[in-house]
Amino acid sequence: MADKVLMKGNEAIGEAAVLAGCRYYFGYPITPQSELPAYLARRLPEVEGVFLQAESEIAAINMVYGAASAGARVMTSSSSPGVSLKQEGISYIAGAEMPCVIVNVVRGGPGLGNISPAQSDYWQATRGGGHGDYRTLVLAPNSVQEMADMTRHAFELADRFRNPVLVLSDGILGQMMEPVLLPEPATYDINQKPWALGTTAPRKGGRNLCSTIFLDVELLEEHNWHLYQKYQVITDEFAKGSLKHMAVETHEVEDAEIVLVGYGIISRILKTVVEKCRKRGIKAGLVRPKCLWPFPSQVLADLAAKTKQFLVVEMSCGQMVEDVKLAVDGKKPVYFFGRTGGTVPSDFEILNEVDKLVRPD
Amino acid sequence: MEQVFARPKCMSKTPFHYCPGCDHGVVHRLVGECLDELEVGDKAIGVAPVGCSVFAYDYFAFDFNQAAHGRAPAVATGIKRVRPDHIVFTYQGDGDLAAIGTAEIVHAANRGEKITVIFINNAIYGMTGGQMAPTTLIGMKTATSPYGRDAQLCGHPIRVSELLATLEAPVYVTRVAVNTPANLMKAKKALKNAFRLQKEGKGFSFVEVVSICPTNWGKSPVDAHKWLAEKMLPVFPLGTYKDSTGIENS
Incomplete structure (x- = not known):
């Protein structure tokens, strides 16, 4: 090796x-x-x-x-x-x-x-x-x-x-x-x-x-639907086909009462947050999209039936949170925490946000 | 019976869509003849621009890429680097090459990309409806210079051949026209030189063709060619601005 x-x-x-x-x-x-x-x-x-x-x-x-x-x-x-x-x-x-x-x-x-x-x-x-x-x-x-x-x-x-x-x-x-x-x-x-x-x-x-270039409107429409159908095939492959393993990583979500959602470097901080939550008796889990388009919507939709709430964490003012909301479709509350401008949130900051959500009093 | 005139082998059986009297058809044919005579028609890859000649690929029988506005020299760079054994050329108008694509043409020339660029300069944007181009003459009226091009407001017509000839890397930079049979023969020779230099792997070759736009100039093709000779050629003098291999004397 x-x-x-x-x-x-x-x-x-x-x-x-x-x-x-x-x-x-x-x-x-x-x-x-x-x-x-x-x-x-x-x-x-x-x-x-x-x-x-x-x-x-x-x-x-x-x-x-x-x-x-x-x-x-x-x-x-x-x-x-x-x-x-x-x-x-x-x-x-x-x-x-x-x-x-x-x-x-x-x-x-x-x-x-x-x-x-x-x-x-x-x-x-x-x-x-x-x-x-x-x-x-x-x-x-x-x-x-x-x-x-x-x-x-x-x-x-x-x-x-x-x-x-x-x-x-x-x-x-x-x-x-x-x-x-x-x-x-x-x-x-x-x-x-x-x-x-x-x-x-x-x-x-x-x-x-x-x-x-497709000057004829009918030909351009045909081309665009052809592209759309290809995108549907790609979406299906990631959702349930040969690329499913590349779509998403989940961690401790089975019994999670709060599901954290983050991609890229944030997902590594969130993993620490989940571990710290578990030690403190908070049933937290993590969904980490590995592929952002197509987005692993079904995984989040399925979790919406089991968990109580979602917290999306991003290094932005909130962009992926819209895709999470579309996937959850109003079935459970979706909250957001972000740092922007080049700052990286600490596990402590995120833990505080989780605390506020799971222990509102 | 002996056939003395036929469609070049590397061209397709598609009727030109260009306006009556337009020079594009003439230059397309010269390109086809040169590639046939150099026996590289099956090794050619063209890059079409945005503008009237966006459909240039319809008229040739070999592979083509249709590039974004002004980007043809960058696209041709990518193709030629992957397929150095092919004859790669761009075919661009003055808006495409001398305005939005200025950076791409200058740097492709400066890198000495082993491609050929054919530059149709008719001093106007054709397909979008006759707007002022970077090569529009002072005082010339267009859709976006209705009072005539004002040098104080819009600067002077840009001379691309002269500009590129200041660079070290290009091996051949020439300006021709197809307004008379004599000039047409010279133009064909220039195009053949340009493609031959590429075939021999010598470097970047550039042929500017001073052309007409009867439709947007509001002139008959005959009057347009007269106007070209009287007004355009003094601003864009014909001639070879760079010939570092001496191909014109060989």
């Missing part, structure tokens, strides 16, 4: 991408994701890959669009303000059904904000920050190990569904170091996709075209 290596989260993403067969990276410098392009600038030439620092985030995502359309496994990464700039390209990539992986090491916003960790890009990531009827898969790691594993999976999911996949991380996960068992390498060939431009694979029709 291979040994674990000590790596920064950003570097783990870089190495996992290489192991996934990604040989093309296009990006633009921004903190706190800088270790990722620096890692790949050194690593990709070693495997005959291409690292290219683009003139802007907009150019970078469009280089991704080009490389993906030519059949490559390709990635870009950025932090919040840079991901805002990429939204135009993401809309095109989703519309043209091109597979790629986009990493957001989220920092505080809006605007330039700061370079501290935040979760305030949840809406942008899960609703699609660009224009049009489209969805992107969103994976939310909570450890350096998962930064590697989810990046490795992201490339498989992107190819399987011909869709962009976002890895939604944050400044802590990007910067912190943990031991990692690196994933198994994939074998990948740019000529294995029959639809790619310039491919040598047997084609369905004559020439291959990568486009998002």
Whole structure:
């Protein structure tokens, strides 16, 4: 068995991408994701890959669009303000059904904000920050190990569904170091996709075209319903199919009277809170969405029948809480606690919130 | 009977949708002829812009990507880096290339991407209905400069060929027109040079084609070509601004 290596989260993403067969990276410098392009600038030439620092985030995502359309496994990464700039390209990539992986090491916003960790890009990531009827898969790691594993999976999911996949991380996960068992390498060939431009694979029709324009309203409607049906398949796969194991993690929820809900780095703090609650006789549990779109709504809906209340904790003013409320559908109260602007709540603060809810007097 | 004129092999049997008299059809055909003559029609990948030539891919029989407005050089960069053995080119208008896509064209040229860029400069936005372009002439009336382009308000027409020729990396930067048979023959030669340089892996090649827009200029095609010669060519002089391999003399 291979040994674990000590790596920064950003570097783990870089190495996992290489192991996934990604040989093309296009990006633009921004903190706190800088270790990722620096890692790949050194690593990709070693495997005959291409690292290219683009003139802007907009150019970078469009280089991704080009490389993906030519059949490559390709990635870009950025932090919040840079991901805002990429939204135009993401809309095109989703519309043209091109597979790629986009990493957001989220920092505080809006605007330039700061370079501290935040979760305030949840809406942008899960609703699609660009224009049009489209969805992107969103994976939310909570450890350096998962930064590697989810990046490795992201490339498989992107190819399987011909869709962009976002890895939604944050400044802590990007910067912190943990031991990692690196994933198994994939074998990948740019000529294995029959639809790619310039491919040598047997084609369905004559020439291959990568486009998002459908001037005829009926054709665009047909295309949008086609995308919608694909998104339904993805949703079903995560809810009850082959990807169920990647959707959500639950902890001590069976007898929980209060269910805490949080993703990413927050979920690790919430695990401590659950343990402290249990020691104090409070029956707390944890739901940690590992995939933010599709959202594990059914798990929360099922728990709504058993538990008394939910507390959603985020490093934002409250974004994912809306999805939890939609899932719980008014059956039980859903409360929210958040810190924002780059601050990280302590277990003590959250414990206080739990106390207020379970012992209102 | 000997056939002396036919559709280039690398072009499809689709009638052009362009307005009567538009230069796009002429330039499309020249591109097809050059790729055929260089025997790279089956190795070509085009990148279509946003603008009148958004459907350029309909007229060619090889693979195409349809890019966002101005981003074609970035998209072409991604394609060429993955498929360096293919002939990758963009086909862009003046709004696409010289306004919203200024950063992408300058940096693709500056990196010396081994692609070819064909730049149609007709001094106006065509598809959106005749708005002022970065290349619109001083005093020229458009939908968004109804009193004529005012240099105090909107600056001067941007000369992209001259600008790109200041960079180290591009190997070929030339400006041509297709307004007369003589100029058309020169334009074809320039396009063939540009594609040949890419075929030989030499570097970034750029062909600007000063063109007309009869519809949005409000002129007949004949008058539009006269106006091009009288008004546009003094501002956008034809000629080669960079030829670092000396291909024009070889």
